[in-house]
Amino acid sequence: MVEIDDVKNFDLAIIGAGIVGATTAWLAHVHRPEWHVAVLDRSFPGDGATRYSAALDLPFGRNARQRNMVKRSVSFYRDLKAGYSELPIREIPFVLVVHEKDIATTVAAFVDASLHVAGAQEWNQVRLQYPDLTLPQGYVAMMGSNARHSSPVQLTSALINKASTDGNVQCWEGAEVQHVADIPCSQMLSLGDGRRISAKRVVIATGPWLTCGPGGAFSQAAGIRIKKVAAMHIDRYPPPDAPAIYFAAEDAFLLPLQDQQKLLLSFTVQQWDCPVEISRLRIDPDDRKLALSILNRYCPGLIEHCPGGRVFCDAYSQDRAPFVARISTSHNLVVAGACSGSGVRLAPAIALEALELSGISEAQTRTLYEESTGIRASTHC
Known part of the structure; x- marks a missing residue:
């Protein structure tokens, strides 16, 4: 039997289905419902560091950047719980x-x-x-x-499931991304099972695996x-x-x-x-x-x-603030993580920054990223 290499195309690929990846998928679904999104994980949603998280959301930040992220995350969780009372957030x-x-x-x-x-x-x-x-x-x-306190695995799964209701967001379990390569106006992702997909934007949200695999050298060079x-x-x-x-x-x-x-x-x-x-x-x-x-x-x-x-x-990271940055040598390839043990607490702010760097909010309000750096993310294709 001859297997045809059918490359599927997505607007956004998220590598990692932990709490940061799941929140990124949910926010992409909310702000850009027309986008086709793939969430890729070598295991199951929430099965990595998220599973072990205490998931206590104290409104605490060690520096100004972290406190700004806390404000953003607190607002997100409050609104999310108000809209979906069944979610495991108390x-x-x-x-x-x-x-x-x-x-x-x-x-x-x-x-x-x-x-x-x-x-x-x-x-x-x-x-x-x-x-x-x-x-x-x-x-x-x-x-x-x-x-706030939440059940991290249940919350992660719930966010992915809610984002997937219209079919534009897909979660691929057991799909390890081994390599990401630049192609014109997009990225080509090679999976461990031999498949390939292309995505206009890629967010790498692999938790403690941030320093290995796709984007690993970039994260290590940043001191992660x-x-x-x-x-x-x-x-x-x-x-x-x-x-x-x-x-x-x-x-x-x-x-x-x-x-x-x-x-x-x-x-x-x-x-x-x-x-x-x-x-x-x-x-x-x-x-x-x-x-x-x-x-x-x-x-x-x-x-x-x-x-x-x-x-x-x-x-x-060196200052214990999350690391969210676009790899300068790649088109729309963003690394998002270094949560310093606070993944659940800061996931909404990390996800928003990652999506803003991917161009999701060009016509929306000023962002935390812009306010803290004075730089506006741009898209090229």
Whole structure:
């Protein structure tokens, strides 16, 4: 039997069906419904780093660019939930635990969080929800709002499914993109199964795989590195209305997981340039020691309830702000990622910037990209 090499043509190809890729597909569907879009992933939607994400959306940014992205993402998720109430996104209050000397600088990093020092009644309520919680000397608890938690895999799948309703957006599972090459006014994508497709625009949103595969050399040259991300699971569950608790000094947080009836402690580890394949990563003795030291400081009663956890990795930029850029040597080939462990939190802003660089908003309002750089993306074909 002779197989004909039938090259399918698309307006946009998105490499990676994690939360950034899915959000990009959804926004392309909303703003350019006439576009034919292909979402390509070597596995299933949300099956990479997205699957392991804690998916806590704290309205927090380490620098001005990140805070602008937070504003954009908060608005997106609020509107999305208002339009589709069935989506697995819920608002969650949070408690900021911070040293007195760091209050001003820490609070300044939050966006519209209505932070205030907890009053006696508020603190008593928190203690009812977290009986083991203690404040070290010199630390205060502040109450905050405007945070969200979602089920990342369900949200990723829902965005792709909703974008695919009219048939213009297709998600190809098990379709690994091995090579992207310039052709006149387009890109040619070669898949691992021998097929090829062409696309006028390509967004590479491969999460921790950003430094390998298509666009990998470009990302490496920009200083993108891979870092381990870890969390402990705690077999204790507070009431359903319990807040998340963010420990500023340690860049760690406790998150109630409603669907799993447990707590998650996300904490920061400094293992860089780790293997990209998540199956090769483990929680090592140093990780566990660090996690338990955080619990010992704030919630010592939870230490004996930590049977295991989760570990994955993500791409990080030098300033921990997401990396969204067009490869100068290629026509309409955009790299979007380096989420620094905040893929769900910043996915909408990353996706919007990627699409703006691809020319989606030429006739729309001024963009975050334009405001922050003064450069307007252009199309050539």
